[in-house]
Amino acid sequence: MADHAIHGNYVDFYDEQGPHKGVLAWILSTDHKRIGLMYLIALTTFFCIGATIGVLMRLEMLTQGRTIMGPQTYNSLFTLHGLIMIFLFVIPGIPAVFGNFFLPIMLGAKDVAFPRLNLLSWYFYIGGGIFAILSLFLAGGPIDTGWTFYVPYSLRTGTDVSWMILAAFILGFSSILTGLNFITTIHRMRAPGMGWFRMPLFAWSIYATAWIQLIATPIVGITLALVAIERLFGVGLFDPALGGDPILYQHMFWIYSHPAVYIMILPAMGVVSEIIPTFAHRTIFGYKAIAVSSLAIAFVGYFVWGHHMFSSGMSDTARWIFSLFTFLVAIPSAVKVFNWTATLYKGSIDLKAPLLFVLAFIFVFSIGGLTGLILGALATDIHLTDTYFVVAHFHFVVFGGTGFIFFAALHYWFPKMFGKLYNDRVAKVAISIIVLGFMMLYFTFFILGYEGMPRRYYDYLPQYHGLHVFATVGSWVMITGFIVMFANLFYAFKKGPRAGMNPWGGMTLEWTVPSPPPQENFEEIPVITHGPYDYHAQEEAKEKQEEFNHSAEDEK
Amino acid sequence: MADNKLHTGSSETSAPHIVNYSTYVLVWLALLAFTAATVAVAGINFGGITLLIALIIAAAKASLVLNIFMHIRFDDVVFKVFVGIAIMTLLAVFIFTFADYIFR
Amino acid sequence: MSGASNYAQSVDNSFIYIVTISVIILLGVTFTMIYFVIRYSRKRNPRPTNIEGNLALEVVWVTIPTLLALSMFYYGFTTFAELRKVPKGAMTVKVTGQMWKWSFEYANGKRYDTLYVPVNKPVKLELTSLDVVHSFYIPSFRIKEDAVPGKKDYLVFTANNTGKYQVECAEYCGMNHAYMLNQVIVVPEDQFAAWLNENSNAPSAVSNAHGGVPGAVPENVPGKLQGLQNDTVGGGASNPK
Amino acid sequence: MSKIPDAAVVNAALPSGRPDEEHLLEAHGHKDKMGSKIGMWLFLLTELLLFGGMFLIYGIYRYMNNEDFHTAGQGMNTIIGALNTVILLTSSLTVAMSITALQKGNKKLSLTLLGFTIFFAVWFLVNKYFEWSHEIRSGIYPKSPELLNRSQGEILFFGLYYVMTGIHGLHVIIGIVVLSFMVSFIARDRVTSTDYSKLENAGLYWHLVDIIWIFLFPLFYLLR
Ligand code: HEA
Ligand code: HEA
Numbered sequence A: 001m002a003d004h005a006i007h008g009n010y011v012d013f014y015d016e017q018g019p020h021k022g023v024l025a026w027i028l029s030t031d032h033k034r035i036g037l038m039y040l041i042a043l044t045t046f047f048c049i050g051a052t053i054g055v056l057m058r059l060e061m062l063t064q065g066r067t068i069m070g071p072q073t074y075n076s077l078f079t080l081h082g083l084i085m086i087f088l089f090v091i092p093g094i095p096a097v098f099g100n101f102f103l104p105i106m107l108g109a110k111d112v113a114f115p116r117l118n119l120l121s122w123y124f125y126i127g128g129g130i131f132a133i134l135s136l137f138l139a140g141g142p143i144d145t146g147w148t149f150y151v152p153y154s155l156r157t158g159t160d161v162s163w164m165i166l167a168a169f170i171l172g173f174s175s176i177l178t179g180l181n182f183i184t185t186i187h188r189m190r191a192p193g194m195g196w197f198r199m200p201l202f203a204w205s206i207y208a209t210a211w212i213q214l215i216a217t218p219i220v221g222i223t224l225a226l227v228a229i230e231r232l233f234g235v236g237l238f239d240p241a242l243g244g245d246p247i248l249y250q251h252m253f254w255i256y257s258h259p260a261v262y263i264m265i266l267p268a269m270g271v272v273s274e275i276i277p278t279f280a281h282r283t284i285f286g287y288k289a290i291a292v293s294s295l296a297i298a299f300v301g302y303f304v305w306g307h308h309m310f311s312s313g314m315s316d317t318a319r320w321i322f323s324l325f326t327f328l329v330a331i332p333s334a335v336k337v338f339n340w341t342a343t344l345y346k347g348s349i350d351l352k353a354p355l356l357f358v359l360a361f362i363f364v365f366s367i368g369g370l371t372g373l374i375l376g377a378l379a380t381d382i383h384l385t386d387t388y389f390v391v392a393h394f395h396f397v398v399f400g401g402t403g404f405i406f407f408a409a410l411h412y413w414f415p416k417m418f419g420k421l422y423n424d425r426v427a428k429v430a431i432s433i434i435v436l437g438f439m440m441l442y443f444t445f446f447i448l449g450y451e452g453m454p455r456r457y458y459d460y461l462p463q464y465h466g467l468h469v470f471a472t473v474g475s476w477v478m479i480t481g482f483i484v485m486f487a488n489l490f491y492a493f494k495k496g497p498r499a500g501m502n503p504w505g506g507m508t509l510e511w512t513v514p515s516p517p518p519q520e521n522f523e524e525i526p527v528i529t530h531g532p533y534d535y536h537a538q539e540e541a542k543e544k545q546e547e548f549n550h551s552a553e554d555e556k
Numbered sequence B: 001m002a003d004n005k006l007h008t009g010s011s012e013t014s015a016p017h018i019v020n021y022s023t024y025v026l027v028w029l030a031l032l033a034f035t036a037a038t039v040a041v042a043g044i045n046f047g048g049i050t051l052l053i054a055l056i057i058a059a060a061k062a063s064l065v066l067n068i069f070m071h072i073r074f075d076d077v078v079f080k081v082f083v084g085i086a087i088m089t090l091l092a093v094f095i096f097t098f099a100d101y102i103f104r
Numbered sequence C: 001m002s003g004a005s006n007y008a009q010s011v012d013n014s015f016i017y018i019v020t021i022s023v024i025i026l027l028g029v030t031f032t033m034i035y036f037v038i039r040y041s042r043k044r045n046p047r048p049t050n051i052e053g054n055l056a057l058e059v060v061w062v063t064i065p066t067l068l069a070l071s072m073f074y075y076g077f078t079t080f081a082e083l084r085k086v087p088k089g090a091m092t093v094k095v096t097g098q099m100w101k102w103s104f105e106y107a108n109g110k111r112y113d114t115l116y117v118p119v120n121k122p123v124k125l126e127l128t129s130l131d132v133v134h135s136f137y138i139p140s141f142r143i144k145e146d147a148v149p150g151k152k153d154y155l156v157f158t159a160n161n162t163g164k165y166q167v168e169c170a171e172y173c174g175m176n177h178a179y180m181l182n183q184v185i186v187v188p189e190d191q192f193a194a195w196l197n198e199n200s201n202a203p204s205a206v207s208n209a210h211g212g213v214p215g216a217v218p219e220n221v222p223g224k225l226q227g228l229q230n231d232t233v234g235g236g237a238s239n240p241k
Numbered sequence D: 001m002s003k004i005p006d007a008a009v010v011n012a013a014l015p016s017g018r019p020d021e022e023h024l025l026e027a028h029g030h031k032d033k034m035g036s037k038i039g040m041w042l043f044l045l046t047e048l049l050l051f052g053g054m055f056l057i058y059g060i061y062r063y064m065n066n067e068d069f070h071t072a073g074q075g076m077n078t079i080i081g082a083l084n085t086v087i088l089l090t091s092s093l094t095v096a097m098s099i100t101a102l103q104k105g106n107k108k109l110s111l112t113l114l115g116f117t118i119f120f121a122v123w124f125l126v127n128k129y130f131e132w133s134h135e136i137r138s139g140i141y142p143k144s145p146e147l148l149n150r151s152q153g154e155i156l157f158f159g160l161y162y163v164m165t166g167i168h169g170l171h172v173i174i175g176i177v178v179l180s181f182m183v184s185f186i187a188r189d190r191v192t193s194t195d196y197s198k199l200e201n202a203g204l205y206w207h208l209v210d211i212i213w214i215f216l217f218p219l220f221y222l223l224r
């Protein structure tokens, strides 16, 4: 990075001379910032691959019958799309990229607690990704089970399930190690004076997320491993022909995979809680409520997994218990939404691109969450489960929730990470196009689902044709938006004007270090004397200054 | 207060707790006794509670290992909280899964 | 009672209930948000007021959503309970799923590849599968339940009108999952009785009317699927001749 | 809720209110014993949950096929199971004592005790080997015709038996490797009476392996 010269009197982390040169300086680095950036590159790449597959799927759905591929190909594509998006994009997602880059800085630390372990989890992540890609080219061909690996189909299909499971297992390991690292970091590395309730809310959400990663991931790890063992050795575990119970597999899978949706959304909620105060330029409304609701979501999130199984043949008692808890888990999310809205009240709002993203998020996520309630209610879920209604719900929360905020975070912290400013106007245009395409694409799915279009269907009945075409057009609108967005960021990266230390006027610690930050983040570990969004002090200082000016004038 | 309990900033400054050999040996003897008991009891049929007895004995053994061998008793509270979180989660997961099978 | 089956209406009612509340909340949140962003923009309001929180407000917006959510749960639950009650004298039909077709067996031993049922009479479907998990889904009736190998599950409904209704497999089951279609044909009771006692096990012309051949669909699917045109949700059913 | 974190309490005790240097060095430097212990415990919890998942599967299947499980359990060798339990418990004792020995500065005793631990671990595996090969010789292994002839519950029982004791055995092997490293570390004074947190963590891991076995034993070997 030639133009990252020495700025004034410090050397940023890009230019710091380590023991290694070139690529090695990156892939052998234990610096949390470099690891974060390596994740960023890897994740964005996988996102683009997954999104391209999604667009191909939409293209297939443009007409009835065969458009560009056969059913087997389509089945493999949605499986890969789901696996890539879930395990390689949204689950590592925000913690791996922005957690790594910013958590230590926001806590006032020089690095995470276990820097080498951190690099190891990056290698696991890449290793898992490579295995996933490799599995496509092995004997059996690309996996076609859907991302849920339901038995007994996953035991019967001839495709390469075991390799993909190995990949998922490795990725799980990566996720666990990251979580472990972050919990330890938060317990041990906070700057002096930073009590639990002086942590930025992003750190809180990472903390809650890390616990879910730690406690839930092993269960899916072992469950998937058992499926692979059963495939390889014929051990009787889940196969009904050998006495196994397919529904037990579903329990085991969702025990992890429901909490996993909170692994995806909690960090996004944390980022939202950072962006809103910064651009509203005031303290967050209900700090403690937001912090504690993260823990509440993590906790209650364990007891609702059965809502994915309402029509699976689970006992009726279990169905209503899980339904009840599903409604309870929505409450902490509601608390957050209300507190965010209230934070805008009497703020001094600067509607920059990151905030626009966040407003879009609140709207879209609320739709996703509220339709989650429809799915959580027993009677309606029986009708809607395994239809496009579910597909719509989870694209709203996963893509509109985590996906949008991933890119919002990129816009928010871009100046800090790269020391450059992007064009705000262009970014806002891109966001508007994306939201428009998003609604065209996914809102249509709600209607399709309600009218009885099942998911994972290669083909459809004539009455669904119009809506499918409309959705496909929506996906093209979305591509346009994303291309504009990426182009804008890329241009800024190359040619953008230099960013100052604190372009948005944020209060958390990352805005007190230069952009990009120096190798060790802080020259001196800061001592924390107030909460993370303490705009009071700033305001008071301003007032004092003005008073002083006044009195100075008076004296004249 | 919760935040103070969870915080782990200063307690490690106290000197390390060294457990005597004799304590360990006593615990070991107790563990052997429990093992003998559980094998002996397995021979007798208590009907439905046979399994329960075996599990209670196993839990007693595990808690001895946790508390003494693994020093949970002498260590900082965070570790107790951590282990508590894991065990409670596991327990809850068992209860909710059985809520399906028992009412089938 | 309106709707294609006895449950369709009550399921739709709970749907409408939740959607109504949701839309109100969604619009409330969205417009408040937009209003704040405009009213308190930096131009209009250069000096922010720092409000740390408000306990009363916090309590209100925990309590009200909780109550609303619980009411939604209750509505969904009671409707569902109704869905699971097997009325006395329900006619049992054994439904077996396999890749990629459904087959039906009646109490008198008659097997058929399309589901015929009498109108206005409770029917209990006993679902199972021979290979992988499938799911028996009748969108117009708002019901669905998985067919799990090695296990029996059930589904109950009473058809309100005669007609043909689409059946779809709703649990992914491999290559031709999308072609595992079938239909329910609801006929008057006397007609049904006559049909039931017919001796032919071969599919009649009627049952193939939907053209999409269940089962055997090759990788290159020729032609287009022909569903039951009128069978969108809320639409009526086509009357049998 | 206290707004004063304890780091601040420590700071307040310092005359100028400057950050407590010691705490900083500990937590922000590279030798944070407490931190590494937290990390280790968190890792152990994931192991606990991993086996917990398998225990859950066992529990459900036993609940569904209680009779078959009992029939299958008749064939298990209680004596080897009990012997292995005693072996593992004793190895837990020796590893715990070796930490005490090191803390007291008795390097030699510590090494000896660790040696015993590894010896017990190997013994455990040898027993396991004989046990498995006995089962396999009598025709009970996955997909064997003998097993497929049995009831479904029995197939599940033996499936779980092989998988759960197998994965546990894998952990024993990992434990042996880890403990061998500790032997070499102590021998080369990389782990000492003042800096023993590596040994402590290895010991924790070994105890966990023991705890898992404490539960496996009654579930597979004591069905009468
Ligand atoms: C980021 C990921 C994410 C998030 C956050 C959520 C959040 C929620 N989800 Fe979703 N869900 C998925 C990802 C996610 N989900 C995925 C991927 C699937 C499909 C998996 C598959 O089968 O492939 C799925 C499937 C799924 C199902 C199963 C559908 C089926 O297959 O039949 C259900 C059923 O209950 C459900 C419910 C919910 C609920 C109640 C919430 C709640 O947490 C939502 C809470 C939020 C709100 C409620 C909105 C904000 C609040 C307000 C605006 C205030 C007003 C609130 C009240 C009145 C309560 N989800
Ligand atoms: C984060 C998660 C995530 C994201 C972002 C997406 C993004 C998209 N998804 Fe989805 N999807 C899932 C997670 C996600 N998905 C999951 C978990 C499933 C379930 C799988 C299963 O059933 O097992 C699923 C299933 C699923 C289905 C249902 C398949 C079926 O049931 O038959 C469909 C149908 O159209 C779909 C479409 C799309 C499309 C068109 C996009 C688009 O990608 C959105 C448009 C965005 C872009 C285009 C990005 C811009 C990209 C670039 C700039 C790169 C250049 C690209 C091109 C030039 C093409 N997805």
Ligand code: CUA
Pocket: C097, C098, C099, C100, C133, C134, C135, C169, C170, C171, C172, C173, C174, C177, C178, C180
């Ligand atoms: Cu059968 Cu899908």
Ligand SMILES: [Cu+2]
Pocket: A257, A258, A261, A304, A305, A307, A308
């Ligand atoms: Cu869920």
